[in-house]
Amino acid sequence: MATKNSSTFSVLGSDLAIKGDIQASADLHIDGSVEGDIACASLVQGETSTITGAVKAESARFAGTVDGSITARELVILKTAKITGDVFYDALTIEQGAQVEGRFAHRDARKTGAVPTQPAKTEIPVAN
Structure with a gap:
């Protein structure tokens, strides 16, 4: 029996390649590639995914890989991520x-309008 309060979760599998913008009110998990803007409540990107x-x-x-700007209230960038673009956040974990x-x-x-004027190249080395 489904309830009105149950959350929706959409998954774009690793075999999917999408060209176009995505807008979702639900949570979104992307393992494939997306060429376009994405707006959603919550996004999880897999390691093999490209946006x-x-x-x-x-x-x-x-x-995964992101080539474009990111705006998020709560943002987590995992060790496998490669991001090229400006990042706007409220809370950040890298x-x-x-x-x-x-x-x-x-x-x-x-x-x-107080955006940093100098681009920063950040690479955090992995300790072995």
């Missing part, structure tokens, strides 16, 4: 080994 376009989500967890080339800015700074 080319802007991402906007309340919470996001990246493990695992050791993640690679990000772009600018980081707290979302409050973005609202006031």
